[in-house]
Amino acid sequence: MADGSRVQLALEINGRTIRSEIEPRMLLVEFIREVARLTGTHVGCDTSYCGACTVLLDGRAVKSCTLLALQAAGARLTTVEGLAKGGVLHPLQVAFSRHHALQCGFCTPGFLMAAVNLLAENRDPSEDEIRKGLSGNTCRCTGYVNIIAAVKDAAEELRKAAA
Ligand code: FES
Ligand code: FES
Numbered sequence: 001m002a003d004g005s006r007v008q009l010a011l012e013i014n015g016r017t018i019r020s021e022i023e024p025r026m027l028l029v030e031f032i033r034e035v036a037r038l039t040g041t042h043v044g045c046d047t048s049y050c051g052a053c054t055v056l057l058d059g060r061a062v063k064s065c066t067l068l069a070l071q072a073a074g075a076r077l078t079t080v081e082g083l084a085k086g087g088v089l090h091p092l093q094v095a096f097s098r099h100h101a102l103q104c105g106f107c108t109p110g111f112l113m114a115a116v117n118l119l120a121e122n123r124d125p126s127e128d129e130i131r132k133g134l135s136g137n138t139c140r141c142t143g144y145v146n147i148i149a150a151v152k153d154a155a156e157e158l159r160k161a162a163a
Helices: 028-035 091-098 108-121 127-133 145-162
Strands: 007-013 016-022 054-057 060-063 076-078
Touching: 007 028, 016 028, 054 108, 060 108, 091 108, 091 145, 108 127, 108 145, 127 145
Parallel strands: 007 076
Antiparallel strands: 007 016, 054 060, 054 076
16 A cells, blocks of 8 residues: 555553554554554454454453454553553453463453453343353353353452442
């Protein structure tokens, strides 16, 4: 593509503003990985199926392979690198570790971000609600049982912290 068609874009990711000149067709996941160098957001398919690319856009989980980077202009983005605060892991990260809710770990960033969204909307989800809330994410290793246990555990921790 000719240079004349490139556009300036500034995106807020994990509280930092990242600026770059990009091709208008650049996907959000490409901006996150290749421009912002935040490689915790993964690409596991080319069919919008796997959910490994899930990030938060103004708090809502989105598959960043399904959006253009330009569509995120003006929004607040959070990637998995933004979950821990001051070196302290997010309760979901702690629970995933405690419950062995990952094996290869490739899907984990996407599950974590989808689960953050789920627990923001539902503080005490049932197993069915967790399965439904995470239905856009695929794991080829774990069989999901430990992931669901981790989300239930993290929900309880978050409720206790808020009490
Ligand atoms: S990379 Fe698979 S849904 Fe986005
Ligand atoms: S832990 Fe390997 S794909 Fe989920």
